[in-house]
Amino acid sequence: GKGDVYIIFQVEVLDATTKEQLCFLDKVDPHSTIGDIKSLFYKSCAQWYPARQALRLDTRGKSLRDDEILQNLPVGTTATMYFKDLGPQLGWTTVFFAEYIGALLTYLVFFFRVPYIYSHTYALTSSPHPVVTLACVCHTFHYVKRLMETIFVHRFSHGTMPLRTIVKNCAYYWGFSAWLAYYINHPLYTPPSYGELQVKYALFTFAMCEIGNLSIHMSLSNLRTDGELVRRFPTPTKNPFTWLFFFVSCPNYTYEVGAWLSFTVMTQCLPVAIYTLFGFIQMTIWAKVKHRAYIREFKDYPSVRTAIIPLIL
Ligand SMILES: *[C@@H]1O[C@H](CO)[C@@H](O)[C@H](O)[C@H]1NC(C)=O
Ligand SMILES: *[C@@H]1O[C@H](CO)[C@@H](O)[C@H](O)[C@H]1NC(C)=O
Numbered sequence: 001g002k003g004d005v006y007i008i009f010q011v012e013v014l015d016a017t018t019k020e021q022l023c024f025l026d027k028v029d030p031h032s033t034i035g036d037i038k039s040l041f042y043k044s045c046a047q048w049y050p051a052r053q054a055l056r057l058d059t060r061g062k063s064l065r066d067d068e069i070l071q072n073l074p075v076g077t078t079a080t081m082y083f084k085d086l087g088p089q090l091g092w093t094t095v096f097f098a099e100y101i102g103a104l105l106t107y108l109v110f111f112f113r114v115p116y117i118y119s120h121t122y123a124l125t126s127s128p129h130p131v132v133t134l135a136c137v138c139h140t141f142h143y144v145k146r147l148m149e150t151i152f153v154h155r156f157s158h159g160t161m162p163l164r165t166i167v168k169n170c171a172y173y174w175g176f177s178a179w180l181a182y183y184i185n186h187p188l189y190t191p192p193s194y195g196e197l198q199v200k201y202a203l204f205t206f207a208m209c210e211i212g213n214l215s216i217h218m219s220l221s222n223l224r225t226d227g228e229l230v231r232r233f234p235t236p237t238k239n240p241f242t243w244l245f246f247f248v249s250c251p252n253y254t255y256e257v258g259a260w261l262s263f264t265v266m267t268q269c270l271p272v273a274i275y276t277l278f279g280f281i282q283m284t285i286w287a288k289v290k291h292r293a294y295i296r297e298f299k300d301y302p303s304v305r306t307a308i309i310p311l312i313l
Contacts, residue, residue: 010078014081131191135263206263253286
């Protein structure tokens with residue numbers, strides 16, 4: 001080029017706890033990202049693949065993001081970074097499969113009354129109440145739909161999750177699924193007080209919520225792939241199910257809660273209500289975080305929108 005001095009960086013990686021040097025990278029391009037540095041580090045220290053690594057400038061500081069660029073960091077030409085092992089990681093797709101397939105199969109084990117769950121006279125029998133079969137269909141459909149969404153609609157970044165979190169999530173999903181299924185498929189289960197009418201209404205709202213949820217997923221996914229450089233917030237489209245965007249920031253969660261409420265009404269079963277409540281609390285927390293982020297990011301964000309429940313929450 002114009003004969004400018006091309007500065008080359010050196011990066012030293014130390015263990016965050018022992019301060020022991022783990023590797024020394026000579027001749028690093030100043031435009032390298034933290035992601036690149038992780039790959040270089042991985043080449044010399046093959047036991048930690050990039051997703052497992054957290055790199056910091058300070059032993060107690062924040063971990064650096066993968067897209068941060070070396071020359072923009074407050075370091076000299078010899079940078080010292082502290083490494084922390086995040087433990088084994090799995091890709092998100094694997095995680096969702098484990099969670100959803102697990103929940104789905106767990107439910108079916110109870111539906112088919114596999115021996116040793118209920119008294120042996122009921123082993124492999126089926127419930128005389130049609131609502132029990134319907135509930136199983138709905139539950140199965142719900143998770144099959146999620147799996148389909150994971151495969152076809154979601155566009156995952158190459159995100160990963162620590163193994164420990166996965167074990168926790170699976171325990172939550174599988175555990176609750178087993179708990180609900182145990183009661184709904186129990187030989188002593190009693191169908192809803194208002195009989196068929198209650199079941200039909202609940203089925204209707206359940207189906208509406210599932211379609212609504214899918215519509216939201218698709219519109220969010222389209223928003224991400226439009227390839228525009230300007231970031232936008234999601235808005236209602238021609239599909240009436242997305243019109244909830246007039247009122248809330250996260251209609252996907254509103255529909256999800258609606259689906260579980262419908263399932264509660266359909267089965268009239270206390271554990272389902274408790275599960276719905278837990279889900280509602282968790283989703284409200286996520287929705288509020290997202291809602292605040294939208295308000296912060298977009299000056300023209302519609303002020304009538306609330307996080308999850310129109311006009312209320
Ligand atoms: C739900 O919608 C919000 C924004 O509307 C989005 O950020 C979030 O990722 C969605 N949740 C899932 C699990 O897709
Ligand atoms: C609805 O959306 C949530 C969050 O985006 C997602 O995790 C879930 O799979 C969907 N639930 C339903 C009711 O299909």
